[in-house]
Amino acid sequence: MTERVAIGGLQVAKPLHDLVQNTLLPGTGLEAAGWWTALEAIVTDLAPRNRELLAKRDALQAQIDAWHIARRGQPHDHAAYVAFLREIGYLLPEGPDFQVSTDNVDPEIASVAGPQLVVPVNNARYALNAANARWGSLYDALYGTDVLPEDGGAEKGKGYNPARGDKVIAYAAGFLDQAVPLASGKHAEVAEYLRDGATLVAQLADGTKTALADPSAFVGYVETDGALKTFLLRHHGLHVEVQLDRKHPVGAQSRAGVKDVVLESALTTIQDCEDSVAAVDGEDKALVYSNWFGLITGSLTAEFDKGGKSVERALNEDRAYTAPDGSTLTLPGRALLLVRNVGHLMTNPAVLFGAGAAEIPEGILDALVTATISYRDLKGLNRLKNSRRGSMYIVKPKMHGPEEVAFAVELFGRVEDALGLARNSLKIGIMDEERRTTVNLKECIRAARERVIFINTGFLDRTGDEIHTSMEMGPVIRKGDIKNAAWIKAYEDWNVDIGLACGLRGRAQIGKGMWAMPDEMKAMVATKQMHPLAGANTAWVTSPTAATL
Template identity: 35%
Template sequence: MQEYIKINNHYIDKLLYNFICEDLSNDTISFDDSFWLTLSNNLSSLEKKRKTLIKERENFQDKINKWHIENKINFFNKEDYKNFLYKIGYLVPEREDFKIKTKNIDDEVSSIAGPQLVVPLLNARYAINAANARWGSLYDALYGTDIISNKGKLKISNNYNHNRGAEVIKLAKNHLDKYFPLAGYSYQDVKNIEIIDSKLSFFTSDSAIVKLANEKQFIGYIGQKKSPDEIILEQNGLKIRLQIDKLDPIGKSDNFNLKDIKVESALSVIMDCEDSIVSVDTFDKVSTFKNWLGLLDETLQVQISKNQKSFIRKL
């Protein structure tokens, strides 16, 4: 049986009340009784306007219903019907063309071309997978798909296939050569990478120091200038991350210790609360809100069992 807490003339489901007062409250903001009183007062002040708008909509519908009844034996005349809708105020004259000038929109939505995912927020596993899809491993994509032949020495097996892995690295570096070319060299020739005078410098096997053909593609780095852990490059607004780790099993066997290439993939996600799920009652809504909160504070996680093994999926 549902329990409610009375605030003025409104009744708040205790489950929702506890979620907001306990889960949402933190050192920065506190949702106490003053919050509920303010909410209740605002709802009361808007009630008259809400009823007026609903009554206006009912009046429109009554007039439209009456028109159809009175004209049911007549051949439908589009212009007559349109004039009628203008007359009752259901339609209004079009204004002059104008441009929407919304400001401060994130590039991921306004200017960068890329996939957008839609997932049910009530499903924590789907929500985590979608959030993590912002970056995908190029190595994993090449290794696990038929971009590379799955026959002979390159066939996928239960254990790591070193021949297939070598082909993955070869294709990945060809990808770098094509979209992030070096001036006169290939990534296959690189032995070390450093940042010198805020510019990316590649040291080759023949002791040359080369730059990117387009140095504007260098966006930033993580780690030390002489031994960066990650290099961030950009092409057409989309970024890739060269992850360097000489201790990693794959990295230590690479000519410049490249362990993986992360590619920017799903730029944005619609965390859906309405279409792919029907979050209506209090329990579903609070469960949905808790997943959203977990995404925001990066605590959302779920245990997954696969092939008789369990692991934690998280951000």
């Protein structure tokens, strides 16, 4: 039997109540009684509307089912079907063109393209790994995966294999040639990297000296006793850290003494309260929220066994360099964190409400609690910063059409009022994974035009909803065939086209779905470029290693 605390018309599971009272609110200036009153008011006003939206889903689906059943055995009449969808309000009129006006968006979302991780927030170790995946060793990623073949004696093995190390060093040098080339010669030909004032100089094996083809790509360095130990390069807003140490076993093997090449990798990470998490009661939700609190405040740690030794993991610090002009350059040590709240469908017994002791919508609870936690970041109360632009980023999944997006926007406004935050502090990511959202995507974006920072596509959820919506239409082709079907390709293109037409460039991410084969990194490296080529500026990957690659 769950122990509960009665507060007004709410019955709150004690683990959640104690977390809010004893951990989340102290130090914020937010008053506990007012916080619980705000939650009750939001539930009172919005829970009925939440139920109405879900009932509309069911009513529309029943009409679609009946339409197909009535025509079973007949050839599909596409024009009649589209007219029917318009008639029942499933397919909505498209309004005039517009541009989103979202502001105060961090560059990791607005202007720099890069990978995005998604991780269950209730697993502290995974959550920390993903948050720390902002920077990753290219050497390690190449050495430990199938990107490089194991032929010619270059097996991974249990210990360090110099033959494989040679392949890693050569590959990394080739990457530098592509991203930050020299004015003459190749990075593999460099015998020594030097700093000459504000210029990075590469001395080649033949004794000649050269600089970067674009000298402005050199943006920082670290020196010890006058010797260059690290130099920092930048390409398309992403940073490359080259570490030098001839005494290191790998550095000694490199002609230029390059110990490692560390890449800025997962710019953003979605800490997930939804798909990858099973949080079914107050105790589970308290764990989810506690870990999000630890990530935002910088207090989360995880202890685990590695090779027979106990290891404690915490959030990485920011990275500091000297800029070419002698000033200090500080870069974030962690991915910019988004949080995925639960959608509109689920309820949770963590909080019961009213005379009937009904479970409240879990999405309402998520919005208020996760925003309360991020309040500390928005108000500058933590040592480490997440958003440097004063925004919180909430990804909202499984919304069906513009009305449901508008409902989420209304909810975010109520949360901002409850916490005393400026309007549009809470940004929204719209997951384009339900058919009614896809076919009305422009109007969905319009409903959140002051908050939207993200739209993305996803094969599995979108395909699942297509099958569910069209269940009475007839048999469905197999998964492999769906990937090559005209409609799924149109869906991917439509998402990008609509996003660009609505002005997301420079304000929001247009994302593509997960690479779901973590052991097949060679194939990912060979094919993942299809996502930026398709117009996306972020795409999901399964691991920090995948983010680096």
